[in-house]
Amino acid sequence: MKPQTVILSLTIATLLGVTVVTTLSESEARASADQAKKEAIDQIREAGIKVATAERRAFDAEAKAKAATSKLDSYIQSVENLKEANETIAKANTKVAELEKAREDAALRMNELSAEIARLRDGSEVKDLSEKNKKLELDLESCEANLREAQKARESLQEELIRVRSRSINSDSTSTPDFRPFN
Structure with missing residues (x-):
């Protein structure tokens, strides 16, 4: 057949909706089927690799999400622990301030006692008291x-009074008007 005839017949068949069937030999059909089978297997393998890769990525993403959730939970716990620690620190600061004041008071008292001990060791107070004691004894x-x-x-x-009384009693002289006996 002439190429022109083949083209025209295919065009007419296409327009009429007729399917063109080509005939192949058995070996060509097997080769074509084997080729299609290989292509299908390759496509299935590629799809399997893609699915495995996607599953691996999903697993990795799930692991990352779990790790992120765990980190978030630990962060939340850390924030709560930090709040508790801040409260404890505030209480400790109050205690430290109280202890500092007590330490200052103790230091002042210690200085007073040291001065008193120094005076006692010096003996100036004892000397003063000893001198005062001697003066008081004198x-x-x-x-x-x-x-x-x-x-x-x-x-x-x-004795003089007794003598005067005895004389006045013995002398019974009332010659002076101002005479009064002593009692």
């Missing part, structure tokens, strides 16, 4: 001497 001795003298004077005055 004053006491002089007071005792004065007391003894006053007692002697009293005794002599009492």
